[in-house]
Structures are given as structure tokens and as C-alpha cells.
């Protein structure tokens with residue numbers, strides 16, 4: 001039977017939900033205008049005041065917010081509450097330049113924890129479960145989000161954080177962990193190690209909640225098999241709170257957006273025009289309840305599709321598909337758009353695992369495109385002719401998916417460094 005954490009909200013009739021969103025949007029926009037100079041300036045430039053926003057039908061009038069806006073206002077200018085009212089911060093993993101800092105009041109933390117509790121409940125977790133949180137703890141939101149959600153649900157929380165695989169497995173076996181939360185690449189690695197150690201029968205896991213990076217349906221299949229579980233996806237970003245902006249249910253066919261807290265839109269990445277459900281485009285979110293850092297029409301750069309089809313789980317929240325890549329991690333190689341998730345699909349469909357690295361460079365004004373792919377122990381025969389044949393097969397399979405040729409190098413098992421957090425899939429050495 002389907003489990004919910006807040007059934008009334010999660011299964012609310014859509015008409016009521018839209019009314020609730022409208023009321024909350026009006027207040028959230030007023031809050032941003034009153035307290036964040038940047039939002040006020042952008043609205044004034046667009047000729048708007050909060051009186052122009054009467055409900056969700058006016059959402060499209062509002063200007064977008066980008067990561068650069070948040071960086072430019074580092075460290076305090078996006079704060080809409082006195083610092084004394086904030087109880088915590090988190091921050092995005094460092095790219096170049098300034099980090100984005102997210103601020104939380106106690107109520108913001110409560111809302112976020114509830115979102116994570118909804119995800120855990122949808123994966124079947126109850127107070128009887130032992131939840132091993134193997135996302136990183138610290139500035140990254142993964143550890144803290146699941147930790148809070150598991151507490152609210154009343155499950156027993158093991159705050160493992162990432163890394164130290166031997167210790168992870170020892171706790172998993174000795175305590176009988178039933179729910180695992182970590183990145184999908186780490187889940188796959190744990191699965192590999194369990195197989196190597198021959199301890200699958202000692203593992204009591206029944207479900208796993210994996211997110212924070214792209215993973216394919218084929219990878220889900222492999223993880224489910226290796227760990228003997230049902231694997232659920234979860235989506236989120238620091239700017240909006242962390243994990244739990246959207247979460248998967250028993251149908252495992254997309255993630256329900258927590259629409260009582262966030263409005264999702266899909267826009268054309270070039271014209272920024274809103275697109276109807278079913279269209280592929282950039283995912284944009286507006287927060288409805290955030291106190292410390294309201295977020296208006298935030299461009300995530302995640303390329304995605306929304307679906308308003310009825311779900312068998314009874315939830316009425318719309319669903320987002322697995323993100324198909326980011327408009328900014330999309331590689332353009334020899335003029336062709338390449339998503340790492342496409343490469344992953346080819347590898348998994350051809351019996352390889354998702355242990356690969358894409359290396360892009362530019363030599364004499366021409367892009368080079370190399371993919372190192374780890375052999376699985378059963379494919380690693382050590383016979384050079386055999387390896388070269390397998391490389392050629394992969395080149396052809398990739399060509400038919402991507403439309404361009406890659407130089408494929410099969411490398412020995414375990415030769416690509418494993419990640420305890422998000423896997424490093426792309427090395428782009430081009431200086432463009």
C-alpha cells in the first residue's frame with residue numbers, strides 16, 4: 001500500500017492546490033519585494049509592482065533569477081530576513097568564483113525536512129526502518145536534508161556521511177540497514193563491493209533514494225539488482241533548499257514536485273517562453289514558502305520534461321522526468337550536442353558499467369573526443385585483439401546514439417577513480 005508523510009497535501013485536488021499556490025505566490029512576491037533590493041530592482045525594471053501579481057496566472061510576468069544573480073549578491077544581499085532569524089546555511093559545491101549561499105530560518109528547515117520525509121515515506125520508510133544517510137554532511141545539502149527527513153519520520157538515522165566504504169558495509173550488515181540514501185554512483189560502487197565481498201545475503205536493504213546527479217533507467221536496473229532493492233530518484237538544488245524539491249513514488253516513473261512549496265515551469269532555453277506540459281526545456285522554479293531566501297523564477301539550467309498525467313500512487317503533484325542533462329553541462333563536440341547520460345545509456349545497454357570518463361580537447365582547431373570506459377572483470381580477458389574488437393563495437397554504438405565518433409579506450413577494472421560524492425565524468429581541456 002502506498003505510504004505518505006502528509007497525505008492530505010500530497011493528494012490535494014488540483015483546483016485547491018492552484019488556489020493555495022496563488023495565495024502563497026502573492027505573499028512570496030511581496031516578501032521578496034519588501035526585503036530583497038535585487039528582486040525589487042528587477043521587478044521595477046520590468047515595470048512591475050507586487051500589486052500586478054494576483055495569482056499563478058501572473059507568474060510569467062516576473063523576471064527570471066539566475067545563479068549569477070545569487071553570486072553577485074554574495075554573501076548577504078539575497079537575505080530577506082535578519083541574519084539573527086537564520087539558523088543555518090548551506091552552500092553549493094565550488095565551481096569557479098563565489099559560492100552560492102543558501103540561508104534557512106527554522107521554518108525553512110522544517111519545510112525542507114518535511115519534503116525529505118515525504119520522499120522517504122514514498123519509498124516505503126516508516127519509524128521501523130534504519131535509514132543510512134551516506135550523502136555528504138557539511139555544506140552540501142544531501143546529508144542534512146535526509147537526516148532531517150528521517151528524524152521527522154521517526155526512522156532510526158545512521159548519519160554515515162559519504163566515504164569509508166568498509167565501514168558503510170559493516171554498519172549496513174551489523175545494524176541491518178533497510179534504507180540507503182546516497183548518490184547513484186556511490187550506490188553502484190557499494191553494489192560492486194558487496195558483490196566482490198560476497199555479502200549480498202547479509203544485506204537487509206529494501207529501498208534506496210538516489211539523486212544529486214543524473215542517472216539512467218539502465219543504471220537504476222543495475223543498482224536494484226546489485227543491492228536487491230527498489231531504487232527511487234530524488235531531485236533538488238541548494239538554492240531551493242536541497243534534496244526533496246521533487247521525489248519519486250512507487251510508480252518509479254518521474255518525480256512529484258512538491259507543488260505546495262514550489263511552482264515548476266518549463267521554458268524554452270532560448271526564448272524563455274513558458275512551454276506546456278510534455279515539452280522539453282529548461283526547468284524553472286519559484287518558491288512559495290521560503291522565508292530567509294525567497295526564490296523567484298530560478299533558472300536551474302536543467303533540461304527536463306513535466307508530466308501532468310494522473311499517477312497510480314494517488315499523488316496529485318505534477319511529475320518531472322529525470323533531468324536529461326544541464327544546458328550548461330551539455331557538451332558541444334564538433335558542433336554536436338552531447339549529453340553524458342546518452343553515453344551512459346549506451347555503455348549500460350552494452351553490458352558495461354557507468355564507470356567512464358569523457359575527455360574533450362581541441363588540437364589544431366579541431367575537437368578531440370575520447371572516452372575511457374572501464375571493463376568489467378568478466379569482460380577483462382587481457383587479449384588485445386579482443387579488446388580492440390570491443391572498442392570498435394562501442395564506437396559504433398556511440399556513433400549511432402550521438403551522431404559523432406568518439407575514440408573509445410577500454411581500461412582495466414577499477415582504474416578510473418571512484419567518487420564518494422558526485423562522479424567526475426567530464427574533463428574538458430578546451431580553452432574556448
Ligand code: DLL
Pocket residue numbers: 092093135141142210211212213214215233234235236237238239242243244300302322323326
Ligand atoms: O544536488 C541536492 C540534492 C542532494 C539532490 C541529494 C538530491 C539528493 P546541488 O549540489 O545544488 O544540490 O546541485 C543541484 O544537481 O540542478 C541538477 O543539475 C543536479 N541534480 C540534483 N538531483 C538530480 C537528479 C543537490 N535526481 C543540481 N537527477 C541540479 C539529475 C540532479 N540531476
